[in-house]
Amino acid sequence: MKEKLYTIELHDALLSGDECPFCYLERDLEQKAIAFVLGSSYMESDTRDQTDRQGFCRAHTKMMYDYGNSLGNAWILKTRMKHMREGLKKEMASFKAEPAQSSVFGLLKKKEASEQSGTSVGSWIRREESHCYVCGRIEETYQRVIDTFLHQVRNEKDFMELVKQSKGFCIHHFADLVDACGKGLDRKEQEKVFPVLFEQMNRELDRIQEDIDWLIEKYDYLNKDKDWKNSRDAVQRTMQKLVGGHPADPVFKNQK
Ligand SMILES: [Zn+2]
């Protein structure tokens, strides 16, 4: 079966006026995943089996709390707790104490070793923390969106024109895009794409810098009657450009 392409979604995201089309799509995927897991799906055994095993990262746990649905959350938590209690009990039961290292050299060595592997109990917990059901759902589609970008570079004549007209990308997602283009496009395609992407990144970062600089200037009483230009929301847009996401978004809540 041919994998689904997200052509329409990618086009909409590029035309949305967002500081990053991937942030724009990621927000949509994230909200859909939260609404899905706290919809009726938590009563389905295969979904619950996955949420029991994968759990949720701290950011998505917070989102689930904010979304609402106490009963849904309680069901998910009840059986995730069971999974964690069983695993942790087993790990603690088989834990073997190691002799303490008293010298400074010994301590350093021990620190090094624990940074690599840690105690068996600590490592088990960290492994459990390394996956999240919601992150996993987002990641799957996000990879397909990146693949779609590459596909459009190859197959849509004016695609790079569309990219040029957008506001570019946040630095966080830019890493994924550059890596994917470097890996997935041939040399000729790369020579066409990278100059456009790099020039755009420089231009858009200049623009954001101007906005955040002007916001600070506006606080000078000499400038109090001057125009805000594009600086009113420069804090959240600069945050997004640097690390991704939409820091000014309202809390995502269940509307039902
Ligand atoms: Zn982004």
Ligand SMILES: [Zn+2]
């Ligand atoms: Zn997560």
